[in-house]
Each structure stands twice: as structure tokens, then as C-alpha cells.
Amino acid sequence: MTSFDAAFTGGWIRRFAASVRATEPELTALDQRAGDGDFGVNLTTGLTTALRMLDEAAADGEPEDASAPLLTTATAFLDSVGGTSGPLFGLLFQRLACAVRDAGPGLTTSGLAAGTREGLAVIQRVGEARAGDKTLVDALAPAARALGACPPDAPPDTALVRAAGGAWEGVRSTARLRARRGRASYLGDRVSGVPDPGAVGIGLFYASADGGVRALAPFLEGREQPSR
Amino acid sequence: MAPYFARAPESLVSDALEGFARAHPDLVEHDAEGGFVRALRGSPDRRVGLLSGGGSGHEPLHIGFVGAGMLDAATPGMIFTSPHNRQVFAASRAVARRDGVLHLVKNYTGDKINFGIAAERLADEGIPVARVLIDDDIASESEDIAVGRRGTGATVLIEKILGAAADAGAGLADLADLGTSLTGRSRSLAVASAAHTAPADGSPAFDIPGGRLEFGVGIHGERADRTVAHEPLDALLETMTDTLLGTLAPGRGDSVIALVNGLGSVTGLELYAVARELGRRLDRRGVELRRSLVGHFVTALDMRGFSLTLLLADDAITDWYDAPAHTPAWRR
Numbered sequence: 001m002t003s004f005d006a007a008f009t010g011g012w013i014r015r016f017a018a019s020v021r022a023t024e025p026e027l028t029a030l031d032q033r034a035g036d037g038d039f040g041v042n043l044t045t046g047l048t049t050a051l052r053m054l055d056e057a058a059a060d061g062e063p064e065d066a067s068a069p070l071l072t073t074a075t076a077f078l079d080s081v082g083g084t085s086g087p088l089f090g091l092l093f094q095r096l097a098c099a100v101r102d103a104g105p106g107l108t109t110s111g112l113a114a115g116t117r118e119g120l121a122v123i124q125r126v127g128e129a130r131a132g133d134k135t136l137v138d139a140l141a142p143a144a145r146a147l148g149a150c151p152p153d154a155p156p157d158t159a160l161v162r163a164a165g166g167a168w169e170g171v172r173s174t175a176r177l178r179a180r181r182g183r184a185s186y187l188g189d190r191v192s193g194v195p196d197p198g199a200v201g202i203g204l205f206y207a208s209a210d211g212g213v214r215a216l217a218p219f220l221e222g223r224e225q226p227s228r
Numbered sequence: 229m230a231p232y233f234a235r236a237p238e239s240l241v242s243d244a245l246e247g248f249a250r251a252h253p254d255l256v257e258h259d260a261e262g263g264f265v266r267a268l269r270g271s272p273d274r275r276v277g278l279l280s281g282g283g284s285g286h287e288p289l290h291i292g293f294v295g296a297g298m299l300d301a302a303t304p305g306m307i308f309t310s311p312h313n314r315q316v317f318a319a320s321r322a323v324a325r326r327d328g329v330l331h332l333v334k335n336y337t338g339d340k341i342n343f344g345i346a347a348e349r350l351a352d353e354g355i356p357v358a359r360v361l362i363d364d365d366i367a368s369e370s371e372d373i374a375v376g377r378r379g380t381g382a383t384v385l386i387e388k389i390l391g392a393a394a395d396a397g398a399g400l401a402d403l404a405d406l407g408t409s410l411t412g413r414s415r416s417l418a419v420a421s422a423a424h425t426a427p428a429d430g431s432p433a434f435d436i437p438g439g440r441l442e443f444g445v446g447i448h449g450e451r452a453d454r455t456v457a458h459e460p461l462d463a464l465l466e467t468m469t470d471t472l473l474g475t476l477a478p479g480r481g482d483s484v485i486a487l488v489n490g491l492g493s494v495t496g497l498e499l500y501a502v503a504r505e506l507g508r509r510l511d512r513r514g515v516e517l518r519r520s521l522v523g524h525f526v527t528a529l530d531m532r533g534f535s536l537t538l539l540l541a542d543d544a545i546t547d548w549y550d551a552p553a554h555t556p557a558w559r560r
Contacts, residue, residue, distance in 0.1 A: 078313065078314065078317075078345065078349065079314050080314075082312060084337075084338060084341045084342070087312075087313050087341075087342070087345045088341070088345070090345070091345060091348060094348075094349075094352070098352075122348055125344070125348075126340075126341055126344035126345055126347075126348060127341055127344075128340075180374065
């Protein structure tokens with residue numbers, strides 16, 4: 001079974017941070033249309049804290065376990081990020097870290113699939129959002145499905161490309177939805193055509209595993225119109 | 229325009245928390261780093277720690293009810309803003325007993341999510357945790373409102389009764405069941421003739437024309453779904469009592485505990501006059517008024533209005549309500 005080490009998961013988080021930093025203005029603009037405008041800043045805050053903690057940990061030597069960078073990121077998001085979406089991302093990272101650790105010490109496709117599935121479950125348990133409510137669940141659920149459909153012994157990077165594809169389809173779907181949760185639910189039809197920023201964040205996370213944000217860029221720049 | 233007495237709007241909550249701890253050094257301590265207020269002399273024999281919290285601006289809720297016989301800790305957020313999950317997590321770890329910790333949560337999305345995230349983290353650490361979701365406000369009961377009834381005045385009664393039950397040695401599951409049952413037995417309704425003052429600029433948060441009342445107002449500056457004529461008190465109480473009793477449906481001879489709660493700036497004279505009207509109407513309907521609590525308990529900054537809460541009480545509930553408690557805002 002192919003597995004990757006902590007250098008891969010650490011790199012994944014660092015690429016995610018770079019993706020978010022590169023797209024923060026677009027994320028903020030989306031959240032100003034469909035929320036209260038703090039999502040881009042919250043995501044950046046969490047990742048900046050996570051990178052600082054990863055650097056501190058690296059000074060003591062690279063971790064053995066591929067779950068360690070994910071757990072560090074979880075702690076950063078749960079403890080330092082305000083709002084509601086930020087801490088919900090923290091729960092996803094925490095479930096991923098636990099599942100990867102249990103399947104570990106290396107990162108495997110089965111660990112990723114279990115962690116994403118459990119992350120989706122805990123986010124739905126806490127936030128009570130269902131598929132179709134126009135939240136990050138609409139990107140995370142198809143990512144979990146895509147990972148679950150991968151052969152457990154598939155290489156994790158291949159599986160993550162499939163997860164990113166699933167999340168990306170989910171992001172597209174949120175543009176067509178009417179919000180039923182969160183601030184956007186008070187705005188009714190005024191946010192139709194606008195993808196959910198939390199879903200975009202999930203898409204960025206999975207897309208960052210193998211190098212980045214390219215697949216999402218046209219959408220974030222507004223060049224692609226949602227299909228109706 | 230009448231701005232708040234504060235160094236600055238942003239520092240009002242943190243300054244007040246520091247002052248609160250200084251004012252009650254024998255009863256509470258403020259853990260500024262953890263973001264919670266904790267009982268110094270809590271009840272030693274409890275098996276379960278009791279924790280509540282929510283946005284500031286509802287004083288004395290929740291910090292005023294931290295102490296012996298009521299809450300072990302409370303997590304205040306910023307004004308009308310839920311506490312961070314980190315505060316709830318830290319406070320829960322600090323006060324959990326051998327049977328764990330019970331969260332008393334008013335039904336608002338932010339509070340539910342942040343207490344929920346903290347609960348997941350606690351479960352991860354092997355600390356048992358359960359939740360009582362308080363949703364007593366009948367004005368927010370509607371098929372159009374998916375999030376359900378808001379949590380308001382019943383919170384203080386439930387904190388008192390659960391505190392006594394916890395002191396009597398109840399375990400986590402029993403306390404959670406009792407709290408859920410108490411919530412089902414409680415309903416509240418609020419009216420306001422003037423909005424609270426916005427802390428940022430000292431202006432009214434919304435306008436209510438003269439001679440009108442917001443009927444079914446909340447505690448966060450959200451307007452009610454209807455504005456009605458400001459009738460004389462006896463007519464207003466007739467409507468409010470009918471509405472509450474219609475929802476709770478007590479039989480003749482049933483007993484209630486009543487809370488007549490000021491939302492911030494009505495006078496004690498008015499609140500006792502309200503209590504008179506309420507008591508007369510309960511008498512007339514054959515509902516026994518076991519206990520009355522009259523004053524400012526769950527406020528909305530300085531909103532000019534009041535809420536009524538009725539809780540159907542049996543003997544056991546009344547005994548727990550009567551049990552001694554000693555907190556900054558409850559000494560009897």
C-alpha cells in the first residue's frame with residue numbers, strides 16, 4: 001500500500017496556505033456577497049498560525065507520523081480562529097489527523113477516506129447543515145464520496161486529485177443553491193450565482209494537495225458563469 | 229444620543245469582567261486567558277460540572293449565576309456574540325467533575341455551534357459531556373423559522389433548578405433529561421416599547437413609534453415579527469397570559485413558577501405591577517402561582533421592555549428551586 005510521510009502532509013498544508021493567501025481577496029469578495037466578509041481573513045489567520053506552529057515543531061526535528069502536521073493545523077484552527085466556519089475547518093483537520101494516525105504512521109488513501117468521512121459527519125453533527133443548504137458540506141460530501149470510491153490501496157496523491165474534483169463539482173453546485181444556513185440564509189435570492197465561500201475553502205484544501213489552485217482560479221476570478 | 233459609560237465600546241465587556249471579579253472576590257474568579265468566570269466556592273459534592281454561556285449584554289445572565297448552588301462556570305462572549313469554542317473547551321475542562329460536564333445552551337446558531345465544537349473536543353479527550361438546549365420563546369415558534377424557538381428567560385430558572393439537582397448528586401444523563409424536561413415545561417414571551425442603545429454609537433438599535441409595542445421581541449436587538457398598539461397593562465397582560473397558557477396548557481390546579489423579567493430599563497415599580505396582573509390572571513384560571521421571581525435577570529442591554537416566563541412546576545422542581553444558592557445575583 002502506498003503511503004506518504006509527514007513531509008507530504010506538511011507540504012500539503014503549506015500549499016493550502018499559499019493557495020488561500022493567493023485567493024484571499026476573491027474569498028473575501030465572495031463572503032461579502034454571501035456572508036459577513038470575514039471568511040478569507042479567518043482562513044488566513046488559521047493557516048498563518050498553523051505555519052508558525054509547524055515551523056516551531058520542525059525546529060525540534062521533522063515528525064515521524066504523517067498525522068502530526070494535520071493535528072497541528074487542527075489545533076491552530078480550533079484555538080485561534082473566530083467565526084463559525086473557521087472552527088468547523090478545525091474539526092475537519094482534527095478528524096483527518098485522528099484517522100490518518102489510526103491508519104498510519106504514513107498517509108494512506110484509506111486514512112484519508114476515513115478522516116474525510118468522519119470530518120463530514122462531525123461538521124454535520126455540530127452545524128446541522130445538510131447537502132443542499134449551500135455550505136461547505138456541499139463540497140466536503142462529494143470529496144468524501146470520491147475518496148470512498150477509490151481503491152484503499154490507491155496512491156494518496158491520485159485519491160486526492162479525485163477528492164478535489166468532487167469538491168470542485170460541489171463548489172459549482174453551491175452557486176445554484178439558495179442558502180438555508182448561516183448569514184447567507186437571510187439574503188435569499190440575492191446570493192444566487194455566488195458560490196459558498198466555505199465550500200470554496202474545502203475545494204482549495206483538497207486541490208492544494210498536489211500543487212494548487214489552478215483548477216479553481218477561473219471560477220474565483222468570475223470568468224465562469226454558473227450553469228442553470 | 230446617550231453613549232454608554234465606557235472607556236471605549238470595544239473594552240466594555242473585558243473591563244466589566246475585570247470589575248465583576250473585583251466586586252465578588254469571595255465568590256468568583258475571572259480566568260482572562262481561558263475566557264471564563266468560575267465559582268470559587270462551588271458545590272463540592274457535585275458529580276457533574278454545570279456550564280453555561282453566551283453573548284454579553286444579558287447581565288446578570290450568565291456570570292451573575294456562577295457560584296454555590298448554580299453554575300460552576302460561565303463563558304461570556306462579546307456583546308450579543310457567542311463565546312468562542314476555545315472558551316467553552318477551557319471552562320469545561322476546568323469544571324468537569326467525575327461524571328463530566330453539562331452545557332446549558334440557549335438556542336442560537338452561534339452558541340450551538342461553538343458549544344458543539346467544544347463538546348466534540350471534550351469527547352476526544354474522554355471527558356463526558358451532555359447538553360440541555362433551552363428554547364422557551366414562543367414568539368419565535370414558526371414553521372418559517374427552521375432554527376426553532378430562541379432561548380430566553382427560562383434559562384435562569386433552569387440554571388437554578390439544575391444547580392440544586394446537581395448538588396443532590398444527580399448524574400450527567402439524569403441532569404440532561406431533567407433539563408430537557410424543564411425546557412419543555414417553560415415558555416416565555418417579551419414585549420418592548422423602546423430598543424436598546426447600540427454600544428458603538430449610543431443610538432437606539434431600532435425605532436418603535438410612540439404608542440406602539442414590539443410584541444414578541446428577542447434579546448439581541450432583533451425586532452419582533454409584529455408591532456401592536458400599546459394597550460393599558462391589564463389588557464396587555466390578558467393577551468400575554470392567554471398566549472403563554474395556551475401554549476403550556478396547564479390544567480386547573482397545576483402549579484407554575486413565574487419569572488417577570490426586565491429587559492434592562494423598565495422600573496421595579498412596573499415589573500411588580502406586571503406581576504400583579506399576571507398573578508390575578510393565574511388565580512382566575514385556577515393555576516397555582518408557586519413562586520415568583522421579579523427583577524432584571526435576562527436583559528437585552530437597556531431595552532425598555534419585559535418578558536414573562538412560566539414554568540410548570542411539581543413538588544420536586546419547587547424544592548430544587550427553593551434550595552439555597554449563593555452567587556453574585558442569587559442569594560436566597
